[in-house]
Amino acid sequence: MTTESAPWWKSAVVYQVYPRSFADSDGDGIGDLRGIRSHLDHLRDLGIDALWISPFYRSPQDDNGYDISDYRDVDPMFGTLGDLDELIAAADERGIRIVLDLVVNHTSDEHAWFEASRARRGGKDDWYIWRDARDGHEPGTPGAEPNNWRSFFGGPAWEWDAGRGQYYLHLFSRKQPDLNWENPDVRAAVHDMMSWWLDRGIGGFRMDVINLISKVPGLPDGEVGEDGLGNGAPFAMGGPRLEEFLVEMHDRVFAGRDEVYLTVGEMPGATPEQGSRFTDLASGPLSMVFQFEHVDLDHVGGKWRHQPVRAIDLKRSFGRWQEALAEHGWNSLYFENHDQPRVVSRWGDDGEHWRASATAFATVLHLMRGTPYVYQGEEIGMTSYPFASRADLRDIESLNHFDAAVARGEDPNAVLAAIRHIGRDNARTPMQWDASPHAGFTEGEPWIPVNPNHTWLNVAAQADDPGSVLAYYRRLIALRHSDPVVVDGTFRMLLPEHPDVFAYAREGDGGRVVVIANLSGERYEVDVPEVDGSGLVLANVSVDGRTDRRLDLGPWEARVYRAGR
Numbered sequence: 001m002t003t004e005s006a007p008w009w010k011s012a013v014v015y016q017v018y019p020r021s022f023a024d025s026d027g028d029g030i031g032d033l034r035g036i037r038s039h040l041d042h043l044r045d046l047g048i049d050a051l052w053i054s055p056f057y058r059s060p061q062d063d064n065g066y067d068i069s070d071y072r073d074v075d076p077m078f079g080t081l082g083d084l085d086e087l088i089a090a091a092d093e094r095g096i097r098i099v100l101d102l103v104v105n106h107t108s109d110e111h112a113w114f115e116a117s118r119a120r121r122g123g124k125d126d127w128y129i130w131r132d133a134r135d136g137h138e139p140g141t142p143g144a145e146p147n148n149w150r151s152f153f154g155g156p157a158w159e160w161d162a163g164r165g166q167y168y169l170h171l172f173s174r175k176q177p178d179l180n181w182e183n184p185d186v187r188a189a190v191h192d193m194m195s196w197w198l199d200r201g202i203g204g205f206r207m208d209v210i211n212l213i214s215k216v217p218g219l220p221d222g223e224v225g226e227d228g229l230g231n232g233a234p235f236a237m238g239g240p241r242l243e244e245f246l247v248e249m250h251d252r253v254f255a256g257r258d259e260v261y262l263t264v265g266e267m268p269g270a271t272p273e274q275g276s277r278f279t280d281l282a283s284g285p286l287s288m289v290f291q292f293e294h295v296d297l298d299h300v301g302g303k304w305r306h307q308p309v310r311a312i313d314l315k316r317s318f319g320r321w322q323e324a325l326a327e328h329g330w331n332s333l334y335f336e337n338h339d340q341p342r343v344v345s346r347w348g349d350d351g352e353h354w355r356a357s358a359t360a361f362a363t364v365l366h367l368m369r370g371t372p373y374v375y376q377g378e379e380i381g382m383t384s385y386p387f388a389s390r391a392d393l394r395d396i397e398s399l400n401h402f403d404a405a406v407a408r409g410e411d412p413n414a415v416l417a418a419i420r421h422i423g424r425d426n427a428r429t430p431m432q433w434d435a436s437p438h439a440g441f442t443e444g445e446p447w448i449p450v451n452p453n454h455t456w457l458n459v460a461a462q463a464d465d466p467g468s469v470l471a472y473y474r475r476l477i478a479l480r481h482s483d484p485v486v487v488d489g490t491f492r493m494l495l496p497e498h499p500d501v502f503a504y505a506r507e508g509d510g511g512r513v514v515v516i517a518n519l520s521g522e523r524y525e526v527d528v529p530e531v532d533g534s535g536l537v538l539a540n541v542s543v544d545g546r547t548d549r550r551l552d553l554g555p556w557e558a559r560v561y562r563a564g565r
């Protein structure tokens with residue numbers, strides 16, 4: 001008999017490694033595959049089931065590896081294919097599966113496919129999205145681009161190629177040309193490459209911006225913004241053939257093996273309806289999607305325009321997704337990744353209530369219905385970085401934004417403040433292993449500065465401390481593994497109108513789990529009848545074991561109750 005949670009990834013917790021910043025084994029200041037292998041026991045002790053590793057393929061590193069020049073090899077900076085095989089085997093010994101990052105909306109402009117395409121060689125003429133200059137415009141001059149789309153990293157989304165005499169589309173950097181998914185040969189080449197990796201023993205794929213692969217034919221101009229460029233997103237996200245392409249990929253690569261492989265599609269702008277449809281186990285092409293609704297809440301009209309997020313907005317957003325995928329589909333649950341700032345700095349309190357707020361966020365995330373993701377360092381409550389000047393930044397997105405905004409006359413301090421809040425480098429500072437000068441990350445010079453707080457905020461300081469953030473994560477993950485209600489139970493929001501207390505019940509044949517977390521520095525007294533007659537199983541602040549439906553919650557206090565077992 002198969003139980004409802006049969007696919008392994010439904011009861012799994014996934015850990016994400018950003019290889020550049022995790023652990024450096026050879027002293028060049030950049031993390032590598034051997035570095036990951038040397039820390040597998042940390043991951044085993046944490047209790048994770050799968051490891052998603054951001055790209056380590058051959059790459060010119062224009063976007064830290066999300067610009068791939070060879071899908072079937074490891075960049076020498078990160079090691080060799082042999083190192084990867086050893087990592088897969090060593091992870092397997094610890095019950096951990098390796099999930100690769102599949103970046104196939106675009107390649108590097110140094111990929112052999114693009115080089116052939118720009119030279120019109122090897123039948124690859126239209127493997128990328130080539131267009132002539134706009135009628136009546138001098139090619140290569142401003143305004144001559146085939147349409148007005150802006151790249152996600154700033155500037156026009158088109159680059160003039162003098163050799164070929166045409167423009168190519170790049171939704172990200174000019175070194176990341178978009179593949180033409182309309183061409184069946186492109187799709188077949190991607191499917192082949194995926195199967196090649198599955199045969200090598202990996203456990204699945206995280207699919208980079210996979211909802212951008214189908215563009216609206218004709219590539220119409222988008223709505224023009226302040227920079228004079230147009231928003232192409234509505235014509236590139238969730239395009240007309242997206243579902244067809246995903247179903248085809250599923251049928252060619254995964255058919256009949258949905259329970260064996262984890263597939264998670266990164267989908268900025270995805271709606272709950274799409275999330276449900278694409279991840280329905282019976283008919284959808286993916287195990288789950290990374291949706292962006294909650295991480296897009298704190299900016300309006302562009303990522304650098306900050307607006308404060310209220311706890312109730314987070315509750316409503318998560319609640320909407322829990323509800324929409326209750327019957328059909330499966331959620332992924334995340335706050336952090338290599339593109340997002342640290343949650344404890346972003347929405348929590350990384351000062352006085354650092355420990356409580358890090359664990360309160362962990363509690364609400366990990367016990368919802370879906371598969372939780374832990375981003376490296378999140379399990380010790382790592383914080384965002386106090387970037388003081390442009391020289392501290394490394395990310396192409398932040399650097400391009402800084403330069404363009406300052407050139408437009410914006411105040412550099414204000415621009416830097418926005419980058420400090422939301423910039424991607426916040427997640428990319430080295431993993432903090434210990435209190436030594438480079439946090440145990442490298443013996444050399446780290447490629448990006450180490451957060452000064454590593455002197456007290458590090459794995460070594462927390463590993464044997466039962467009151468640490470790390471110890472709390474271990475307990476949370478163990479709870480998911482030991483309690484089927486956490487995996488399969490239904491989700492019901494409690495106190496839906498409370499501004500700061502995020503509370504919900506998970507219910508099933510095995511009883512009920514009640515989660516209550518105060519996502520604020522205020523004290524609150526709340527009445528939760530569902531707590532009656534249950535026992536306290538987890539708390540981030542010490543409380544007596546009494547179960548009383550009237551709860552007095554201190555700042556960032558989180559509790560988990562269990563009834564019916």
Ligand code: ISL
Pocket residue numbers: 063066067103152172208209266268303338339
């Ligand atoms: O950049 C965005 C909007 O400003 C995001 O919505 C973006 O589409 C999303 O973060 C995509 O991220 C992924 O693809 C990028 C890469 O730089 C990121 O690191 C990766 O996670 C291009 O490959």
